[in-house]
Amino acid sequence: MTLDELRDKIDNIDDALLKLYNERMELVHQVGEVKNTTGAPIYRPEREQAILNRLKSQNKGKLTDAAIDALFLEMFAVARNLELPEGVAYLGPEASFTHQAAESKFGAMSAYLPISSIPGVFREVKKGTAKFGVIPIENSSNGIVSDTINCLDEYDLKIIAEVCLDVHMAFATVSDDITKITKIYSKDIAFGQCRKFLQDLGLDEVEHIPVESTVKAAKLALKDETAAALCPAVAAKLNNLPIRFNNVEDDTNNRTRFFIISDFENASSGNDKTSLLVRLSNKPGSLVNFLNDFEEAHVNLTKIKSHIVEGESIFFIEFHGHQNDAHIKPILEKHKDEIKILGSYVKEIDDI
Numbered sequence: 001m002t003l004d005e006l007r008d009k010i011d012n013i014d015d016a017l018l019k020l021y022n023e024r025m026e027l028v029h030q031v032g033e034v035k036n037t038t039g040a041p042i043y044r045p046e047r048e049q050a051i052l053n054r055l056k057s058q059n060k061g062k063l064t065d066a067a068i069d070a071l072f073l074e075m076f077a078v079a080r081n082l083e084l085p086e087g088v089a090y091l092g093p094e095a096s097f098t099h100q101a102a103e104s105k106f107g108a109m110s111a112y113l114p115i116s117s118i119p120g121v122f123r124e125v126k127k128g129t130a131k132f133g134v135i136p137i138e139n140s141s142n143g144i145v146s147d148t149i150n151c152l153d154e155y156d157l158k159i160i161a162e163v164c165l166d167v168h169m170a171f172a173t174v175s176d177d178i179t180k181i182t183k184i185y186s187k188d189i190a191f192g193q194c195r196k197f198l199q200d201l202g203l204d205e206v207e208h209i210p211v212e213s214t215v216k217a218a219k220l221a222l223k224d225e226t227a228a229a230l231c232p233a234v235a236a237k238l239n240n241l242p243i244r245f246n247n248v249e250d251d252t253n254n255r256t257r258f259f260i261i262s263d264f265e266n267a268s269s270g271n272d273k274t275s276l277l278v279r280l281s282n283k284p285g286s287l288v289n290f291l292n293d294f295e296e297a298h299v300n301l302t303k304i305k306s307h308i309v310e311g312e313s314i315f316f317i318e319f320h321g322h323q324n325d326a327h328i329k330p331i332l333e334k335h336k337d338e339i340k341i342l343g344s345y346v347k348e349i350d351d352i
């Protein structure tokens with residue numbers, strides 16, 4: 001086929017897609033009307049996951065699973081935004097990893113609100129400035145984010161989804177001669193994450209200047225030919241700062257898990273995880289007794305971390321299943337005075 005013939009065929013497919021998209025949006029609108037009569041939330045992550053699973057299982061074409069996610073998640077986000085524009089507060093600044101996590105769920109059409117602290121994200125969702133909040137919960141190298149646990153304890157909001165991102169750092173500078181670099185800007189934690197790379201390039205001895213965000217690091221490095229930034233590739237691109245090396249972190253499996261919080265509870269998807277905060281009485285065996293109930297019901301516990309809130313020890317616990325599942329509900333009911341259910345949501349990963 002000639003180029004023109006191929007392009008004619010593509011144009012015909014795009015025309016058909018446009019018609020189908022509009023037909024689909026009309027149906028989503030009708031679903032929205034049904035939801036409005038009952039006050040049900042527009043966003044249903046478990047329904048979106050079911051659609052993605054179905055499509056992936058029947059897919060026979062060139063699209064990979066990741067490509068199906070990318071195309072359809074964006075379409076879901078567009079559909080929801082046509083129904084009700086979504087405000088998404090995230091731990092900023094722009095181009096932070098949390099921003100990337102937010103965009104992976106809420107697409108290009110949502111109204112994003114960068115917030116400078118984790119408690120600030122919770123406050124804005126509670127006030128209703130934003131319908132959704134996105135915050136980090138744990139990193140594979142640095143562990144649990146205490147601020148997030150404290151806020152989950154303090155605020156009456158629900159975890160409605162989890163997102164896991166690979167965390168990669170880039171080394172970016174306007175200089176084309178690495179030996180002329182005299183200072184490196186980044187977040188304090190990132191210098192430690194890239195220590196071996198800096199040693200290998202003889203950059204461990206130059207001045208390391210910690211700044212509040214990697215985006216700020218990129219901005220500062222742009223103005224100075226003797227400076228470089230350690231920052232996510234998107235932060236460098238956003239500031240037109242040339243990337244010299246990609247993936248410079250020591251642990252290339254470095255991952256961060258994020259929670260999406262809102263003011264509603266998800267229905268069961270059949271593939272869920274639940275997070276709890278547990279305050280047990282200070283008696284011998286109370287933790288073992290609590291955990292035994294899960295074992296007896298064959299519930300797969302995936303995480304247990306102790307955490308101190310205002311001098312008091314609490315446990316952050318996660319398990320496979322939904323809070324309304326028949327084998328889980330009685331356990332949560334039995335311990336209702338000791339637990340705070342933080343949310344049940346579609347399981348994206350087994351554990352970080």
Ligand SMILES: C=C(O[C@@H]1C=C(C(=O)O)C=C[C@H]1O)C(=O)O
Nearest residue numbers: 028031042043044047048076079
């Ligand atoms: C249309 C619905 O609402 C939203 C949009 C969806 C979609 O575009 O398919 C799916 C789930 C919801 O987030 C629905 O709940 O079915």
